[in-house]
Amino acid sequence: MPGHVLFLNWRDTSNREGGGSEVYVERIAAELVTQGFHATLFCAAHRDAPAEETNPAGVRIVRRGGRHTVYLWAALCYLAGALGVGPLAARRGGRPDILVDVCNGLPFLAPLWARRPVVKLIHHVHREQWPVVLPPWAARFGWWIESSVAVRIYRRCRYVTVSEATRRELATLGVPPEQVAVVHNGTPELPRTDAERAPFPLLVTLNRLVPHKRVEVALQAVAALADELPQLRLVVAGQGWWESHLREVATELGIADRVDFRGFVTEEEKAALLASAWVALTPSLKEGWGLTIVEAGAAGTPTVAFREAGGVAEAVVDGRTGLLADDLDDYLKNVRTLLHDHELRQEMGAQARRHAGSFTWQVAGKNFASLLETADSPRRVQRRGEPSYLVP
CATH class of the missing domain: 3.40.50.2000 (Glycogen Phosphorylase B;)
Structure with a gap:
């Protein structure tokens, strides 16, 4: 037709x-x-x-x-x-x-x-x-x-x-x-990259910086884990009018030196970032699907998201390609689990890569x-x- x-x-x-x-x-x-x-x-x-x-x-x-x-x-x-x-x-x-x-x-x-x-x-x-x-x-x-x-x-x-x-x-x-x-x-094809996993715990969240993406949750995760993981860092990739507020929250939580507000990233930069991150965070209130989840999966990086956030429960296969949380405490617990358990993180990353590859x-x-x-x-x-x- x-x-x-x-x-x-x-x-x-x-x-x-x-x-x-x-x-x-x-x-x-x-x-x-x-x-x-x-x-x-x-x-x-x-x-x-x-x-x-x-x-x-x-x-x-x-x-x-x-x-x-x-x-x-x-x-x-x-x-x-x-x-x-x-x-x-x-x-x-x-x-x-x-x-x-x-x-x-x-x-x-x-x-x-x-x-x-x-x-x-x-x-x-x-x-x-x-x-x-x-x-x-x-x-x-x-x-x-x-x-x-x-x-x-x-x-x-x-x-x-x-x-x-x-x-x-x-x-x-x-x-x-x-x-x-x-x-x-x-699943978008990311450019080839030579980037390797960071030698220190690295979290990444890719979002438009607007309230309903709830990047504050990612900041809270860093604050909650800062003492037990002194080298923990977070990269916030994306731009939006909510950025100034998020910077204020990072300062109030005492983690401003651990958070890199990267702004807009090119496809090449995104590929390198996802390949080097240990865990991707999607704390959004609601997503139809969660495109950044499968992009992270294509780089072998598992994601933590909320179970009731719409289509993310399909983009993430809970317990296989990442972890889904029921509330904030559960979210922080899941991030802690993946950062501390190297073998689990590796296995979920491999499963996430296969899952992402099934969508064309x-x-x-x-x-x-x-x-x-x-x-x-x-x-x-x-x-x-x-x-x-x-x-x-």
């Missing part, structure tokens, strides 16, 4: 606030290009990239609007394209045959304005994040949009998510499980293409008793 697929996402990977969602969207789009699709990504504009470009994988990227206005710009550009003008006009690559509406809390509400099939891509439900990042009134409004309004607007659309955990949680919002397909992330972008791309082939228009008229979609 190859045609033109339009992805709507609030950011792209060149955006300084981009993360795993952006990696997933662009890698899937790139795989679709290899299968004969034309792929366009519409996202917010930012200072680090041009308004329009085609990336090396052949995905056209259109950037308009900002953090909050990209949603309106998407609708306006799509409707203008129907009139033959603007960046989404037919002369600029063909009118989209299908839209993939990526929901990072707030969706683009494409079924309201797009007369094409719409697939809703959601990495995880944001129930826990809203009150962490927004004032109470705004958090309640955002959750109402995500959990009620959006569910109704997308009721006839196919859904795709990256973990069974999210599929189950969507069911609690009223989205039938048979309407949701799971397409896992692939090629398979993910083929599964996503199959999903697109069965997507139908959200405006179609259903017969009474007819299921919205049948997902194998």
Whole structure:
């Protein structure tokens, strides 16, 4: 069925606030290009990239609007394209045959304005994040949009998510499980590195520095283990507006000299960092999958994460490729266990490498293409008793 697929996402990977969602969207789009699709990504504009470009994988990227206005710009550009003008006009690559509406809390509400099939891509439900990042009134409004309004607007659309955990949680919002397909992330190929395991206990956490990533937990782990492991160090890789607060916490805990806030790291730097770390920490409140977990696994590094943090319970095979914690005390205990038990750490690292290798972008791309082939228009008229979609 190859045609033109339009992805709507609030950011792209060149955006300084981009993360795993952006990696997933662009890698899937790139795989679709290899299968004969034309792929366009519409996202917010930012200072680090041009308004329009085609990336090396052949995905056209259109950037308009900002953090909050990209949603309106998407609708306006799509409707203008129907009139033959603007960046989404037919002369600029063909009118989209299908839209993939990526929901990072707030969706683009494409079924309201797009007369094409719409697939809703959601990495995880944001129930826990809203009150962490927004004032109470705004958090309640955002959750109402995500959990009620959006569910109704997308009721006839196919859904795709990256973990069974999210599929189950969507069911609690009223989205039938048979309407949701799971397409896992692939494991990104890290550049080759000559880096070796550090001769001292080294922890690493790769995150956007925002409250719901809970990097404070990683800092608390260092503080709790500092006396028994005098050489213990932590590298915090990533950037974000929460960094100043995290630096203050490190100072308050008396571990500022043990924590390296590395900021943005290149793929080469990330590969070296993961290869040299003893343990990777993912203390996030919620993840759809946990891309950094399998990246660490590809480097033979086990991860400690929280059991109730969504898809991480699938990215980490508890007791085999890392350890899952039930609460903060359990988290600190698991970090201590891995740092002290060399043989266990080595065995889990080897298992993590094999587990990470079982997820490929090629398979993910083929599964996503199959999903697109069965997507139908959200405006179609259903017969009474007819299921919205049948997902194998």
